[in-house]
Amino acid sequence: MFKPVRSRNPLLRLNPPQVLAFGFLIMILTGSGLLSLPAASTSGQSMPYLDALFTAASATCVTGLSVLNPGVDLTKFGQLVVIGLVQIGGLGFMTVATLIALVFRRRITFRERLILQETMSQSSTEGIIRLIRKVLLYALVIESIGAILLSIRFAFEMPLGQAAYFGAFHSISIFNNAGFDLFGAIEGRAGSLIHYVDDPFVNLIAMPMIMLGGIGFIVIADLLDYRRKRKLSLHSKVVLWMSSILVVIGAIVIFIFEFTNPATLQPLDFSGKTFASVFQSISARSAGLVTIEVTDLRQATQFFIVILMFIGAAPGSAGGGIKVTTFAILIGAVLAMIRGKQDIVFFHYRIAQDRVYKAITFSLLSFLLILVAAMVLSATEDYSFLGILFETTSAYATAGASMGLTSQLTPFGQVVITALMFIGRLGPVTLAFTLTPRMDKEPFRYPEGKITIG
Amino acid sequence: MFKPVRSRNPLLRLNPPQVLAFGFLIMILTGSGLLSLPAASTSGQSMPYLDALFTAASATCVTGLSVLNPGVDLTKFGQLVVIGLVQIGGLGFMTVATLIALVFRRRITFRERLILQETMSQSSTEGIIRLIRKVLLYALVIESIGAILLSIRFAFEMPLGQAAYFGAFHSISIFNNAGFDLFGAIEGRAGSLIHYVDDPFVNLIAMPMIMLGGIGFIVIADLLDYRRKRKLSLHSKVVLWMSSILVVIGAIVIFIFEFTNPATLQPLDFSGKTFASVFQSISARSAGLVTIEVTDLRQATQFFIVILMFIGAAPGSAGGGIKVTTFAILIGAVLAMIRGKQDIVFFHYRIAQDRVYKAITFSLLSFLLILVAAMVLSATEDYSFLGILFETTSAYATAGASMGLTSQLTPFGQVVITALMFIGRLGPVTLAFTLTPRMDKEPFRYPEGKITIG
Ligand SMILES: [K+]
Ligand SMILES: [K+]
Numbered sequence: 001m002f003k004p005v006r007s008r009n010p011l012l013r014l015n016p017p018q019v020l021a022f023g024f025l026i027m028i029l030t031g032s033g034l035l036s037l038p039a040a041s042t043s044g045q046s047m048p049y050l051d052a053l054f055t056a057a058s059a060t061c062v063t064g065l066s067v068l069n070p071g072v073d074l075t076k077f078g079q080l081v082v083i084g085l086v087q088i089g090g091l092g093f094m095t096v097a098t099l100i101a102l103v104f105r106r107r108i109t110f111r112e113r114l115i116l117q118e119t120m121s122q123s124s125t126e127g128i129i130r131l132i133r134k135v136l137l138y139a140l141v142i143e144s145i146g147a148i149l150l151s152i153r154f155a156f157e158m159p160l161g162q163a164a165y166f167g168a169f170h171s172i173s174i175f176n177n178a179g180f181d182l183f184g185a186i187e188g189r190a191g192s193l194i195h196y197v198d199d200p201f202v203n204l205i206a207m208p209m210i211m212l213g214g215i216g217f218i219v220i221a222d223l224l225d226y227r228r229k230r231k232l233s234l235h236s237k238v239v240l241w242m243s244s245i246l247v248v249i250g251a252i253v254i255f256i257f258e259f260t261n262p263a264t265l266q267p268l269d270f271s272g273k274t275f276a277s278v279f280q281s282i283s284a285r286s287a288g289l290v291t292i293e294v295t296d297l298r299q300a301t302q303f304f305i306v307i308l309m310f311i312g313a314a315p316g317s318a319g320g321g322i323k324v325t326t327f328a329i330l331i332g333a334v335l336a337m338i339r340g341k342q343d344i345v346f347f348h349y350r351i352a353q354d355r356v357y358k359a360i361t362f363s364l365l366s367f368l369l370i371l372v373a374a375m376v377l378s379a380t381e382d383y384s385f386l387g388i389l390f391e392t393t394s395a396y397a398t399a400g401a402s403m404g405l406t407s408q409l410t411p412f413g414q415v416v417i418t419a420l421m422f423i424g425r426l427g428p429v430t431l432a433f434t435l436t437p438r439m440d441k442e443p444f445r446y447p448e449g450k451i452t453i454g
Numbered sequence: 455m456f457k458p459v460r461s462r463n464p465l466l467r468l469n470p471p472q473v474l475a476f477g478f479l480i481m482i483l484t485g486s487g488l489l490s491l492p493a494a495s496t497s498g499q500s501m502p503y504l505d506a507l508f509t510a511a512s513a514t515c516v517t518g519l520s521v522l523n524p525g526v527d528l529t530k531f532g533q534l535v536v537i538g539l540v541q542i543g544g545l546g547f548m549t550v551a552t553l554i555a556l557v558f559r560r561r562i563t564f565r566e567r568l569i570l571q572e573t574m575s576q577s578s579t580e581g582i583i584r585l586i587r588k589v590l591l592y593a594l595v596i597e598s599i600g601a602i603l604l605s606i607r608f609a610f611e612m613p614l615g616q617a618a619y620f621g622a623f624h625s626i627s628i629f630n631n632a633g634f635d636l637f638g639a640i641e642g643r644a645g646s647l648i649h650y651v652d653d654p655f656v657n658l659i660a661m662p663m664i665m666l667g668g669i670g671f672i673v674i675a676d677l678l679d680y681r682r683k684r685k686l687s688l689h690s691k692v693v694l695w696m697s698s699i700l701v702v703i704g705a706i707v708i709f710i711f712e713f714t715n716p717a718t719l720q721p722l723d724f725s726g727k728t729f730a731s732v733f734q735s736i737s738a739r740s741a742g743l744v745t746i747e748v749t750d751l752r753q754a755t756q757f758f759i760v761i762l763m764f765i766g767a768a769p770g771s772a773g774g775g776i777k778v779t780t781f782a783i784l785i786g787a788v789l790a791m792i793r794g795k796q797d798i799v800f801f802h803y804r805i806a807q808d809r810v811y812k813a814i815t816f817s818l819l820s821f822l823l824i825l826v827a828a829m830v831l832s833a834t835e836d837y838s839f840l841g842i843l844f845e846t847t848s849a850y851a852t853a854g855a856s857m858g859l860t861s862q863l864t865p866f867g868q869v870v871i872t873a874l875m876f877i878g879r880l881g882p883v884t885l886a887f888t889l890t891p892r893m894d895k896e897p898f899r900y901p902e903g904k905i906t907i908g
Contacts, residue, residue, distance in 0.1 A: 257833060298832070298833065299832040299833075299839050299842075300829050300830070300832035300833035302839075303828065303829050303832055303839060304829055307825065307829075330818060333811075333814070333815055333818070334815050334818050334819055334822075337811065337812065337815035338815075357787075357791065358791065360787070360814050361787055361788055361791035361792075364784060364787070364788050365788055368788075371761065374757065375754050375757050375758055375761075376754070378752070378753040378754035378757055379711060379752065379753075379754035384838065384839070384840075385753050385756075385757060385838070385839060385840035385843075386838075386839035386840065388753075389839075
């Protein structure tokens with residue numbers, strides 16, 4: 001199905017992750033060109049190209065980190081470019097990542113793949129088209145409902161036209177976990193969703209939309225089929241179970257850490273405290289929207305959010321990070337080792353050894369990359385270390401929350417963060433596709449040697 | 455050999471790591487009792503018990519973090535208690551850890567163990583005694599040479615009696631990578647070895663002694679046998695190779711990061727800069743001694759040292775951390791995965807799968823523990839996050855360098871750091887002994903399930 005077909009045209013020789021990377025690169029470059037037009041800036045002057053590049057990359061990778069304030073610095077044209085990149089980048093990624101994941105789950109052998117290609121090439125193309133249509137349909141339905149509900153809420157505080165525009169923009173931004181907002185346009189309004197910290201209506205629309213965007217299309221499809229099939233796949237069970245645990249634990253930790261903080265939870269009543277804790281917990285892992293200013297949080301909470309961002313959302317979703325499934329495997333590996341078990345078992349299935357190995361390697365690589373980036377930025381940027389770690393993790397995990405470093409990055413730092421967003425968005429799915437150990441026995445293996453580790 | 459013999463006396467039923475933990479606990483409690491005597495403090499008054507407990511734990515676990523200044527606050531009696539705990543804790547640990555490692559390398563089966571016990575119990579006891587004698591002999595020879603050389607150097611700047619005492623104290627502290635120093639006793643003298651930052655004599659004595667204390671007894675014995683055997687074990691090769699790489703890379707990174715820092719390298723000439731970079735690189739991973747004030751380092755360098763401390767020294771040595779061999783396996787796993795190889799191969803030997811698994815799990819556990827501790831201390835201590843991360847890593851890795859938090863810990867923080875030192879010193883060898891997955895096939899295995907990770 002995905003076997004690279006030898007073609008004279010080098011573009012046709014690319015595998016799916018390469019196509020995705022190439023497409024993202026074109027989108028980012030096109031977007032940066034459009035954003036650097038004078039028509040995109042309210043100042044009427046071209047913004048610096050590096051800022052346009054950063055914004056286009058952040059939008060395409062649905063990160064949400066921003067060197068400018070979209071509601072203030074961008075014209076409606078500029079804002080449409082940003083939300084357009086979010087929509088295409090977000091849905092495009094979800095579609096391709098879902099395709100890759102489904103192919104991997106089927107685990108077709110090379111021989112089967114050859115046969116498939118000869119006999120079923122047409123029906124497989126049909127399958128792909130049907131899948132894409134399904135993803136787009138689900139996404140558009142969710143986004144439309146969100147847009148209508150948000151527009152109704154916003155109509156209470158702004159003219160109807162603006163409310164509809166704000167409803168649509170933020171619905172797309174929220175579902176794609178993109179983190180961009182326009183509230184800077186309203187005089188005296190705090191950024192992101194801070195104004196709505198204890199507004200039940202906005203909270204109850206935004207939270208499920210963030211979650212739907214973050215659990216991935218495979219799980220959504222599985223949930224929709226549940227009434228008919230009466231069972232969920234192992235993948236869906238792990239995603240739903242791990243996501244729920246993380247949301248609950250996250251909310252409890254934030255609630256406890258911030259309970260007495262006069263800058264965050266302390267002034268709110270109990271329901272406000274609960275909404276704020278749960279929203280931050282849900283949003284932190286990938287959405288990038290906040291109802292509490294990150295810089296006001298206690299240091300312990302900020303670091304906790306770094307960990308949540310690193311874990312991220314589900315594979316094939318709008319979210320990033322190492323993914324909840326990878327995290328589940330890591331936890332499973334530690335528990336299995338402590339209990340002296342050979343296998344990691346989830347819901348009566350053991351996890352394949354190569355998958356465990358891949359999860360661990362991928363986490364290590366992600367961790368190393370963030371460490372190196374944080375160390376380099378510690379040398380070039382004049383900022384607290386936690387702030388730097390927060391921003392690099394947010395970029396790599398395409399989470400989008402910020403402790404403020406992004407707005408005062410050096411040009412070098414801006415390039416590093418831009419690169420991290422791109423790598424963070426495309427690296428994982430590329431690795432999942434390419435990093436498959438040749439599990440057929442190698443012709444020669446070295447003898448086993450022992451070294452001491454403890 | 456180490457099979458727990460069923461005995462009526464519960465103490466005799468302990469396995470070696472349990473004996474070690476029990477012994478350390480007794481040492482720490484006894485030491486804390488002695489240190490809280492009025493005779494131990496120059497003030498003539500008992501120090502707070504928590505301070506005595508912290509100091510005794512830090513000495514026994516050869517960490518070197520200190521809530522007091524041994525050269526100023528402790529009487530000669532107090533200082534002798536500290537260096538006595540260092541000597542017994544350091545050598546005791548090295549001996550037992552070496553025994554455990556050697557048994558593991560032999561990989562005797564349960565049946566063989568039973569036979570061994572029946573027929574060779576006497577000769578195995580002899581073997582143990584011979585090994586202990588060897589470890590003590592090597593350690594005492596190295597410490598004696600160090601003491602003599604350091605005494606000669608110190609005689610140039612203090613009375614002969616004091617020079618001999620300082621030589622012996624610091625030789626023990628340096629070889630056991632303990633990090634304690636008495637230089638506070640000298641009026642106007644900076645702490646640790648900062649006075650000797652570009653002194654070739656002290657540098658050239660301390661650096662090899664730290665390295666000998668950090669590579670572990672197995673490697674030292676292997677090196678001494680090299681002339682006869684003409685070959686090194688795989689374990690020794692990996693330790694020596696990885697340690698060398700880390701020392702060189704560490705020195706280069708520190709040299710580059712600090713080159714223009716007026717508080718550290720900038721005022722020194724080229725040889726001084728080199729000495730300072732190499733010393734910090736060698737010492738950071740476990741010794742806890744510094745010739746540059748840690749708080750003067752750039753943020754990037756401080757974070758780099760956190761990573762070096764986490765990696766640590768060799769198994770069965772005076773140093774801590776996850777160990778260079780564990781780190782080598784992590785790097786090997788990432789490289790093997792990237793290159794699509796099934797095996798991690800070092801020097802033409804592949805690393806056993808269970809060892810790889812153990813290395814990864816152990817690193818993850820260590821990492822999680824440090825993260826949780828850092829997060830908790832972020833909530834209770836009023837200090838920069840990097841400072842907190844530095845101190846928790848230093849404690850868990852029994853490294854001993856400090857960014858200053860230790861001297862102003864809350865009582866709760868003091869208890870957390872004390873616990874981290876104890877767990878960090880004994881956890882790894884306990885895990886290495888106990889965390890052995892039952893590699894014999896389990897009677898029932900769950901079917902394999904697939905989840906997506908990327
Ligand atoms: K995001
Ligand atoms: K130490």
